[in-house]
Amino acid sequence: MKKTWLALAVAGGLGVSACSGAPSTDAVDNNAMGTAGVSLRNLGETEVAAPAPPALTVKGDLIPTPSDTASRYFLLRERRAIGGTVIAIIRQEHAGRVAYARTEVDCERRLFHVLGVAPRRSLVETSIAYDGPLRPIAGLPLREELATYVCKRSNIPLGAA
Template sequence: MAAWVMKAAALAGALAASACSGGAPGSDTADEGNRVSLRNLTESEVASSAADREFRLKGTLVPTPSDTRSRHFLLRERRTITGNIVAILREERGDKVAYARTEVDCARRLFHVLGVGPSRASAEVATTYDGPLRPITGLPLREELASFICERSGTPLAKA
């Protein structure tokens, strides 16, 4: 069993590393260092086939006008001891699906990705270094996701 745990941890690390990418300023992939691209997660090696569309956890469709190619679903959210919100998201595009665990500071308008994976369970245990919580200004997809997550948790996103 210990070998299985080590293999799962290595796979999660490899999947998380493959989801990190740089991008153009003003996009949801731009950063001084690494940033997980939520806009293109289904195009990364993290994504899996979504042939079986009978997801156990349906989630709530998040309106994302800045990303018309993908559908983003909020599966669950919970408040941390610090008051931030940790949310599990699913991105669907075509026949691919990928999951992300994110953290949002609604009062300070900060966001980052904690883990990604081909399944909800793998995203919940994966550790992705997406950097510290960062401002969402100029990142429309992250702002749309943060706004929805904060509203659902009962703590509206602070005004810009």
């Protein structure tokens, strides 16, 4: 009887921790990436990136990024969040590798941050790479280019600088 209770307690504890919303280390080691900021420009060069498959199932829309000509960025999907921000899934292709980022953009206030990064599209929806609160895009050309494209696609005007 004691073994049964112990097994149930352990199983119950694992179930709670798996659903607790705690950061997952499957897709990215937050300490290695640094929780203070995630560099989208260099994401394809980190351990988060994976070798590019021969064919990508979701092509996405190429985002013009004149500030980063070494990589190609694709918008895979965007959706409005309850609070009015836009959640976007972006793929970076760099030197035969791919990485995915889930971002949040507040178009009207010109704010941006990264919610998750992963080596595969299927993992980026649940990975956590919180790089702090929404922050201004001023002075960050790549984030400004990505935010501009995401907002335009969402039919939300980007606020004045």
